[in-house]
Amino acid sequence: MEDIKQKALDALIIMNTAIKNLRLYPSTSAKIINAIEKLHRTFLDMLEKKESLIFEKSEKNVLLCGEALSQAGQEKWQVTALLKILLDFGIKNIIFNKGLEKEELNSFMEILSKRPENMKDESDLSRIMKGRNISHITLDKKVEVPGKIDKQVLSPLNVTDDKIIQFLMRLNPKSADDPRKLQEMTNKPDFLLQTFQSGLSEIMTQKENLSKLQISESMVNMITLLDKLAASFEKKDQDKISQQIGTSIAAMDPDIVQQLKAQKIEHLFGGTLAKYLARETIQDKAVKPLTSSAGAPVKTKSPEPVVLQQKPDPQSQIIQLKEKLRALPKDDQKPFLDAPMMSALPKLFEQLNAQKEHEAMAIIISRLIGNMFSNDPDVRLQASTALAEIFEGLTRERQDKLITRLSTRLLDWIKIEPLATLAYKKICNNLKDLIHDFILQGRFAEAIPILDVFSNISAGIMEKNDKAYEICLDIIRELASEEHLTILFEAFSTNNPDKQVESGGILVRLGDGSMNRLLDILRDKVDSDERVRIMNLFIGMGRRALPVVRDRISKVAPWYYLRNLAYILGHIGNESSAGALQPLLSHENKRLRLEALKSIYKTGGNERAHILLSVLPFADDQFKLNIIETIGNAKCVEAVPELVKMLKKRKAIASALRTNLEEKICAALGSIGSPEALPILLKITKSNFFLSIRRYSEKVKITAGLAVVSIRKKQEEVAEALDEVEVAS
Structure with a gap:
């Protein structure tokens, strides 16, 4: 199954590439033909072992025949981009059946390359597929996968599917080797309550490291899991669970309770949890019986009857939102909305967009961006989370336009934000997707400033925490795809000077692989202008290019190529890299020796005397003069x-x-x-x-x-x- 899962990931990535390319090139182009051919072969390999392949989205997982694909694979931007395309079409699952023809696959990719907004409704998609004779691909068919325990994801705690099963097994170790018994236990209300208490304890042990908003999000995700497990329970059992959960929550820190109530919990346990929670928190505020100093009861007024507030309708929330926006003071770094309104903001933004309330939308975006630079981490988290959700609610085209306009401020935030939160990762990935689109569209110059930040962080030039470093490193790895490299090297090989410089500027920022390919071109090119252009790219990269150049200069190569590398090191090197130039001082080629000597003088620092004196006794008479002169100029x-x-x-x-x-x-x-x-x-x-x-x-x-x-x-x-x-x- 693991082999099929890997092939399935490959197929999803190729599908995304084919769809993107179909939006840019005709279906008769070599790019499209090769992609469809490769995709078809991948499906045929998998369908040799299975009658059908069922891809579906379950919460935050991509499932193949009920089995979750690897978390690392699911997080690849190509997979995320494909899921976005499918969701835009309203597709929840796809079934590829044995007998799949290449022509069917090609037609299906062509359909998905169209803009979903051009479809009147979901029936259009089925009608078009039927008209194109696509019979071995089925959409949105209800599937049952026997023998599988329902798995979910508690993303704020970074709990994957396997960890959830392990979490349940920890509560009853005797059932660890008996999945059937474990599945039976999930059908018992007391077991789910025990699970909630264990999960709550686990969350609260992280209290010092999490903001109140993060704690509330973690709890909502855990409760959502329990709600799904309790979906088949009788109503009285569901009420019992939701009531006890509500009682436990009401006893927590009021700020956490407020944040939790602002989350989307109205649907959980049929709405009873929200009611119990509201009743518990209101009763806590009710007047409690008082006693005198002698212990006698004191008469007090009876508390007013509890009236549960109804959730305001969206239109009234929009009116309230616009009133608050008009009353906002300028340059205020405090949260500009309360927690419930902030939670509803992404949905309200969609409605404002539909109503063309551009002024209100602009104010919201401006305030969110401003709050992302607040000194208060909770304010920053709240603002960045809302902005990331707003991005998710936009079509890809609108998303690209907005992120392009905000890119400078978003990059400033990425540089200084000390916490690598989920919102941080989402916004980084939004910018990564923008770079991807820029590369496909040939807008290389616009991609460079954005890519530069991720390149600096992934190379350790800009200091960030380990999690931010990993996020940026993954982004560079994903952007250095063969698809992108093909486009960029094709542009680099043209006679257009601007495209050569711009595509080269991206290539040197895509990590060691693409830089090594550029150095291969430097080695093999005869034209001196082309060699100078490549050398200038590396010099412009500074110490980010140092490890690659230093590694290449230690290998046997033509003297003129080594001389080019020595020249580059003379501009980007330092004391630690000067030693790599020492062997070149003994090379048979005089011009290479002089270039290495010049670079050691420029970059060797305190290492110059040691390096130069070590080769002085063995140098020929003329080169001795050059070395001694350099020693004097360096004042060694x-x-x-x-x-x-x-x-x-x-x-x-x-x-x-x-x-x-x-x-x-x-x-x-x-x-x-x-x-x-x-x-x-x-x-x-x-x-x-x-x-x-x-x-x-x-x-x-x-x-x-x-x-x-x-x-x-x-x-x-x-x-x-x-x-x-x-x-x-």
Whole structure:
């Protein structure tokens, strides 16, 4: 079954790709033909083992024949995007039957590539499918999967289907190996109440780490699970469960109770839970019997009869919302709506949209964005949750337009938001979907600023917590799909300079895989302009590109390619990467050696002296001069003893070469400015002969004299600086 599940995920991803491409390319294009061919082969492989494949959406899971697909797979943006398309068409399940023809599959993908708003109703879809002779694909047929325990998801607690079963098994360990007995236990009211109490305890142990809104959301999801398990109970048993749950909740922190009442709980247990909860909380506020100091009862007024408030109708809520919006003070960082109104806001926003209340919609979005930058984490969570739900309620086209307009502010929030909440992940994924659409539409320049933030976080350039890092890393992995890379490399290979730069800007931000492919092009290209363009892309990426370039420079490759890599490292490298350039200093190609030397000088920092001195004894005579000059320019004090030793030993070499070498050493010692070099330099300037040493040339003596002047000047400057410090102190 696991093999089929993986193939099913592959099929969903290919379906999404085919649908997206059909919106951009004709059905006769190679992209479409190849996608349909691959999709058909995938279905045929699965249908060899099963008579039919049933895909359906259950709460937050995608099921194949009643079995949940892997959580990681379900969270892929392609799967999420496909589910959005299906839900827009009102499709709840799809059945692919044995005998499926490629033409049927192609026709079905063409239908799904149309905009659902062009369909009058759901019957249009069935009529069109019938007209296209699609007989092996069935939609929205009621299916029964025998022998399966109903599984749900408690998303705020990150509880997957398997964890729910484990959660139930913990309550009765004796049934851990007997799923049938466990299923029987879920039919007992007392067991469900015990489950609620255990779940409540589990939630409250996290109280210090969760906001009150998160606690209330967790509880609603748990109660929703119990409601589904109790759906077959008699009404008296359902009432008993909802009453005891309501009593337990009413005893909690009033703020949590208020947040919970603002959630969508009216439908739970047939509405009885909301009634019990309202009655319990109102009774808590009723006047309690008082006693005198002697213990005698004191007469008090009887409490007013409890009147349960009716839920306001949507239109009255809209009127109330508009009144509140008009009364809002500017730049107020507090929540601009109470919890019940905030909970209803996404639905109200949809109605405002339908009524074309654009001014009210603009105010809501503006205030939510403002509240996302509040210092209060609860205010930020409330605002970001509402905004994420508003995005979900929009069509993809409207969603893209709104998120594009808000992208700058959303990115600012992503950069500074310290909590990686569910809303944070949703909004990040909204922006990821926008990048996806931009790539498909060739709007590369618009994708780069958004992608840049995710790239910075995933590369560790921008510090975030582990959860935010994982979210951004997953986004980069998903965007680096073969579909996207094909589009981007095709654009990069065109003769359009703008498209080359823009597509390249995306490619270097899509992680190691795409950067390595670009470096392969750099290695194989003959045209120098193209090589320069690629090098500039990597230089523009800064230290994000450093690990990939450093890894490639350590491999055997043509000298001109290694020279390009050395040039890149000279712009983006640092002390830690300078060591990767050291082997190139011994390369047979002179131009490569000089490029590596230049890059070490620019980026080597405190490592320069160690690297350069290690290769100096083995360098040829001409390259020795280059190394010594670089040591002097870098002012490597650590190199002074070795340079002084070279002046004293004076190896037997040709006089012209010796003169050049000694002249370079003296100049380097003058640049470094260390007093340690003064004795040997003074001897060179003042005497024509040492006792047993050959004579120094006039050029060397002049250079040594200049070095002495330079060193003494530096000593005077240091002395003056010290005097000024003493006077000031």
